Amino acid sequence: MSAMSESNANTTLDLSGVRHHDVDALGTRIHVAEMGEGPMVLFVHGFPESWYSWRHQLPAVAVAGYRAVAIDVRGYGRSSAPRAVEDYRMVRHVADNVGVVRALGEDSAVIVGHDWGSPIAWSSALLRPDIFTALGLVSVPYNARSDFKPSAAFRMMGGDEEFYIEYFQKPGRAEAEMEVDLPHWLLGMYYAASGDGVRARVASADSSGGRFTVAPGGKLSDRFIWPEPGTWPHWMTEADFDYYASEFTRTGMSGGLNRYRNVDRDWEDMAAFDDAPITQPSLFVGGEVDGPTVWGAGSIAKFPQTMPNLHKSVILDGIGHWVQQEAADELNAELLDFLAAL
Incomplete structure (x- = not known):
């Protein structure tokens, strides 16, 4: 095991106080992991992840006096995984979140x-807005709905290749x-x-990696770069990785991928919210070399109009x-500062 892995703070992370249970979220089984008591903070993960992705935030937020709740999004982990692609449309996810808040006996x-x-x-x-009274966004900045269809935008982003979201559209293709x-x-x-990974590509002068596009006849993983054998990123231990790998080995990938397959359906469903601002107090935290944050520079520049009650927008170096x-630690500090200001 490398020194990088041995120094990982995850090795001392105490999650013994996490309470696990499933709730009926308006008819959908959603797995909940929670810590603490007080005003509720609901954490929602992305792809390909789990409630476990918030393992550092749960104890920090709980100690600060909040009820920190992380879910397995539908299609992931121990939550329900409907078979129909359309069951992963955005309005269903919103209903799940509303159902979790209610099932846990909270109003907001x-x-x-x-x-x-x-x-x-x-x-x-x-x-x-009556239930979700404040908003924190990590990695992906708020991009108000426009009159440009998402599938057309992703096609443009891919150029002569396929942008990864376009590659994910056909059921079974990416799973294979x-x-x-x-x-x-x-x-x-x-x-x-x-x-x-970004630093490793720079060091190796790899100009093809990191594009998250797929060449004709190729695979997304053709562009990946892997850590040296026997080593782990500084932020992940072997035990962390094993948790993710065991969850997805058990569930497969279709539940997570089906979220991508609803982008145009969501665009149609959310037509009434075209160009709508977020009026609740809000926070954005992105990574300097994170693809969605870099691609979203234009959206970040529009925050004064699209998120007029923005508390702070932070880009973390490297x-x-x-x-x-x-x-x-940096994200926890920003979250606690935001929560204290509410």
């Missing part, structure tokens, strides 16, 4: 999302790549999108996509 919550959890969180805030050796694929995904794991 601050909602915080990362990656796909970010648009799920902001959609929850748009549709139910990922599930041949799922742990290997996951490790490549986690490392390639992290700050560690951090990649897995912000809440790569920069746990």
Whole structure:
């Protein structure tokens, strides 16, 4: 095991106080992991992740006097995984979040999302401002609905290749790549999108990696870069990785991928919210070398109009996509500062 792995703070992380249970969220079984008592903070993960992605935030927020709740999003982990693609449309995810708040006996919550959890969180805030009274976004900045169809935008982003979201659209196609050796694929995904992966590509002068596009006849993993054998990123231990790998080996990848397959359906469903601002108090934290944050520079520049009650927008130097794991202490500090200001 490398020195990088041995120094990982995760090795001393105490999650013994996490309470696990399943709730009936308006007819959908949602797995909940929670700590603490007080005002509720609901954490929503992205792809390909789990409630476990918030393992650093749960104890920090709980100790500060809040009820910290992280869910397995539908299709992941121990939550329900409907078979129909359309059951993963955004309005269903919003209903799950509303159902979790109610099932836990609360009237309102601050909602915080990362990656796909970010648009799920902001959609929850748009549709139910009475319940979701404040909003934290990590990695993916708020991008108000426009008249440009998402599938057309992703096609443009890919250029002569396929942008990864376009590659994910056909059911079974991406699964066929990922599930041949799922742990290997996951490790490549986690490392390639992290700050560690970006630095490794720079050091190796690899100009093809990190583009998250697929060449004709190729696979997304053709562009991945993996850590050296026997080593782990500084933010992930072997035990952390094993948790993710065991969860996805058990569930498969379709539940997570089906979220991507609803982008145009969501665009149609959310037409009434075209160009709508987020009016609740809000926070954005991104990583300097995180793809969605870099691609979202235009959206970040529009925050004064799209999130007029923004508390702070923070870009963390050298951090990649897995912000809440790569920069746990920094994100926790920003979250606690935001919560204290509410």
